[in-house]
Amino acid sequence: MATRDWHSTVSSQIRSGHAINLKHAIKHIHYAYFHIFNNLNSLNIPYITFSYEAMILDYKNVISISMQYLELPNPEIDESEIFNANIKHYV
Numbered sequence: 001m002a003t004r005d006w007h008s009t010v011s012s013q014i015r016s017g018h019a020i021n022l023k024h025a026i027k028h029i030h031y032a033y034f035h036i037f038n039n040l041n042s043l044n045i046p047y048i049t050f051s052y053e054a055m056i057l058d059y060k061n062v063i064s065i066s067m068q069y070l071e072l073p074n075p076e077i078d079e080s081e082i083f084n085a086n087i088k089h090y091v
Helices: 006-013 021-044 052-070
Strands: none
Touching: 021 052
């Protein structure tokens, strides 16, 4: 389960029209996380959390360690698709 920096998430919610302001966006995010984690737990689905930012900075290690823990094979990664989409929210 990926988490993301709050400012980037809020900005994305507002820019995409999913929220009308900061307060509305934060409410949406809290609602989403509540339902995601509630459903994962109620269905007894194993999960771990990692940050989007850690994934961008060191995706090879984050993926490798996560897959080891979950006992899954490492996926093939197209490095050309790895980029920091948060940057646009800080300029």
